[in-house]
Each structure stands twice: as C-alpha cells, then as structure tokens.
Amino acid sequence: MTLFAVPDFRNLSLILRVFVSVSILLLLLPLLSADNQQDYYTQAVTLAAWVAPFVIITLTVLLLCMRFVLNHAYDTVMAWAITMASYLFCAILFQFPSEAWFADMILISVYVWGFMHYHAILQRALSPALSEAKLAALTARIRPHFLFNSLNAAIALVRSRPAEAEMVLENLADLFRAQLKDGNQASTLGREIELAQGYLAIETIRMGHQRLQSMWYVDAPEQAEVPHLLLQPLLENAVYHGIEPSHRPGEISISIIKRQDWIYIRIDNPLPEESNKTKKRQGNQMALANLSDRLTLMYDADATVRSSKQGDIFRVDMRLPYRKAV
Structure with a gap:
C-alpha cells in the first residue's frame, strides 16, 4: 500500500487546490502566535510576502520537471527535494531570517508529505476503475455474441472477400492486444482512434x-x-445500446477537435425505437462512471465527461487538457 504519491502538477485544478490550501494555512498560522488583531494582520501579510513567490516558483519548477519526477523511482523524494531547494533559493534571494529556516522547512515538509499522502488516498479510491475498465473491456471482447459473430463473419468472407476477412482477424487481434496492455499507461489520440476504427470496422x-x-x-x-x-x-x-436493439439503420458520429489547450470529443448514437425501450440494456451509465473515475485519476478535475439525450440521439461529451505525448 502506497502511503505517498506525487500528484500531476500539470493539472490546473491541482494547482488551484494548492493555492487554496496554502491560503487557508496563511490565515490560520498567525492565530497560533498573534497576541492582538494588529499582530494577526501584520504576521499574515509578512507570511504572504514570502510564501506567495515561494509557492509560485516551486510550482513552476515542478511543472517543468513533472515528466522526469513522475518517471523517477523515488518520485516522492524528488518532489520533496525540489520543494526544499526552491525554499532555500527563495530564502537566499529574498533574505529570509536564517534563524527561521529550520522551522519553515519543517512546516513545509509536513505540508508536502501531507499533500502527497492525500493524493495517495485519492489514487487508492479511484484506482479500482483502471482494473475494472480493463476487465470490463476484456470481458466484452470475449463475449460470445461479439467473438463468435466476428469469427463467423471472417469465415464467411474467406472465399469471397479474403481481404476483408484478413482485416477482421487483424483488428480482432489488435483489440485483444490492447486489452492486455497495462491500463495505467497513457496512450496517444492517434492510437485510440486506430483501435476505435478497427472495432467499428469489425x-x-x-x-x-x-x-x-x-x-x-x-x-x-x-x-x-x-x-x-x-x-x-x-x-x-x-x-450495444443504440444500434443492436434497433431494427433501423443507425449512424455513430464521432467528433474530435482541439481548441486552444483543450481537446473536445463528442460521440452521438441513435436511441432505440420507443417499442424497444422496455428492453433497454443495462451498463451504459456504469461505463460512463468508470470513465469519469479514470479521467479524474489522470487529469484531476481538469477533464469532464457528461451524457445527455438530444431528441432521439444519445450524446457523450468529453473535454480533456491537451498534452503532447513524449
């Protein structure tokens, strides 16, 4: 069980959480030593005068070093060391009283390790979504209804259209290979589009x-x-929920666009006819909830996913922060 975990400081919501928590501490710390109202405001302003630039510099350095830190074997120690180095740099630059250095470093260390412990608890709460998603996807792939029909379609095409039969088998193998990949690893948009198009082709x-x-x-x-x-x-x-239960032809629309520093994804599929709504299949909202947990684990509150009904269309909208893969 991991007690500490380094959060991804590329997430804007995480940076805002740091500023909010530090601001609350700045308001509370003077209460421990202030004797009167004037002392409280004086100490609060004095603390803010050096804490604000220290936090900004530290977050900037962590942001620039984030990929290196997250891939390091001792990522938590690296994050703590960067914070301490940032404090010493600020202490020398802004000429902090040397007699306060040790106490300040103790308080900062407690905050840093406490913040990383909170993030570890959050990861443990959300991490089951990764294994559940992998298991659910793998189960879906070996679902007899899909697997046997896909194989039967390939067999039927072997003589008449061998190129399409080969394509079905290759895409099926590609999907199996993708399900066996470590769910904690990030992917690229191009790879995910390739997998999705292969699935739709089948x-x-x-x-x-x-x-x-x-x-x-x-x-x-x-x-x-x-x-x-x-x-x-x-x-x-x-x-599964929109095309199969319906007796009518259906079209799935996928739109993926980048605007500024965000990627917007929209997926539309038709809803079944009114007569088939009593046979509505379960599991759609569970899959969306699972995806929401996985996005929270990777992007914190920066990513959003929501579903809605637009007439006879079921729509899923996602927004992800744009990051270029290494």
Missing part, C-alpha cells in the same frame, strides 16, 4: 454496412496524450 462487417455506419471528424493532433482505452468502450456502448 462491427460494420458483422452487422452489415446498411445497418451500421460511422462518421468521423478529427481535427486534433494524433500525438496528444490520452488515457488508454478512451474511445473504444464508448463506441461499444453506442453499438
């Missing part, structure tokens, strides 16, 4: 080109860093 051949159609609009860098298995489970939900 389903299109299995169900027929008239029954299932897809429309893609992508205006975002393929090297954008995104969570593993981001799109394919959502498209599987769209097929």
Whole structure:
C-alpha cells in the first residue's frame, strides 16, 4: 500500500487546490502566535510576502520537471527535494531570517508529505476503475455474441472477400492486444482512434454496412496524450445500446477537435425505437462512471465527461487538457 504519491502538477485544478490550501494555512498560522488583531494582520501579510513567490516558483519548477519526477523511482523524494531547494533559493534571494529556516522547512515538509499522502488516498479510491475498465473491456471482447459473430463473419468472407476477412482477424487481434496492455499507461489520440476504427470496422462487417455506419471528424493532433482505452468502450456502448436493439439503420458520429489547450470529443448514437425501450440494456451509465473515475485519476478535475439525450440521439461529451505525448 502506497502511503505517498506525487500528484500531476500539470493539472490546473491541482494547482488551484494548492493555492487554496496554502491560503487557508496563511490565515490560520498567525492565530497560533498573534497576541492582538494588529499582530494577526501584520504576521499574515509578512507570511504572504514570502510564501506567495515561494509557492509560485516551486510550482513552476515542478511543472517543468513533472515528466522526469513522475518517471523517477523515488518520485516522492524528488518532489520533496525540489520543494526544499526552491525554499532555500527563495530564502537566499529574498533574505529570509536564517534563524527561521529550520522551522519553515519543517512546516513545509509536513505540508508536502501531507499533500502527497492525500493524493495517495485519492489514487487508492479511484484506482479500482483502471482494473475494472480493463476487465470490463476484456470481458466484452470475449463475449460470445461479439467473438463468435466476428469469427463467423471472417469465415464467411474467406472465399469471397479474403481481404476483408484478413482485416477482421487483424483488428480482432489488435483489440485483444490492447486489452492486455497495462491500463495505467497513457496512450496517444492517434492510437485510440486506430483501435476505435478497427472495432467499428469489425462491427460494420458483422452487422452489415446498411445497418451500421460511422462518421468521423478529427481535427486534433494524433500525438496528444490520452488515457488508454478512451474511445473504444464508448463506441461499444453506442453499438450495444443504440444500434443492436434497433431494427433501423443507425449512424455513430464521432467528433474530435482541439481548441486552444483543450481537446473536445463528442460521440452521438441513435436511441432505440420507443417499442424497444422496455428492453433497454443495462451498463451504459456504469461505463460512463468508470470513465469519469479514470479521467479524474489522470487529469484531476481538469477533464469532464457528461451524457445527455438530444431528441432521439444519445450524446457523450468529453473535454480533456491537451498534452503532447513524449
């Protein structure tokens, strides 16, 4: 069980949380030693005068070194060491009283390790979503309804359309390989689009080109860093809950665009006819809740995912911060 974990300071919401918690401490610390109201305000202003630049410098250094720190074997020690080095730099630069250095470093160390302990607790609370997502996706892939029909479709195409049969088997193998990948690893947008298109290609051949159609609009860098298995489970939900229960042809629309420092993803699928709503399949909201937990684990509060009904369309909207994969 991990007691401490380094948070990803590339998340804006995490930086805001640091500023809020530090501000609360600045308001509380003078109460421990102030004798009157004047002393309280004087000490609060004095503390803020050096704490503010120290926090800004420390967060800037951590932000620049984040990839190195997160990939280091002793990431927590590295984060603490960077914070201490930042304090010593500020102490020399702003000429802090040397007799207060030791006490300040003790208080800062308690805050840093406490913050990392809080993040470790948050990770433990959300990490089951990773294994659940991997298990659910793998279960879906070996679901007899999907697997056997996909294999039967490939067998039927071997003689008449061998190229399509080969494509079905290659995409099926690619999907299995993706499910076995470590769910903690990040992926790229290009790779996730490739997996999602491979899945839809299988389903299109299995169900027929008239029954299932897809429309893609992508205006975002393929090297954008995104969570593993981001799109394919959502498209599987769209097929399983929107296309299969319906007797009408259906189109799944996927839009992925980059605006400033954000990536916006929208997936639309038709809702089944009114007569089939009593046979509505379960699990869609569970999958969305699982995805929300995984996004929180990777992006904190910076990423959002929500679903809505727009007439006879079921819509999933996501917003992710743009990060370029290494």
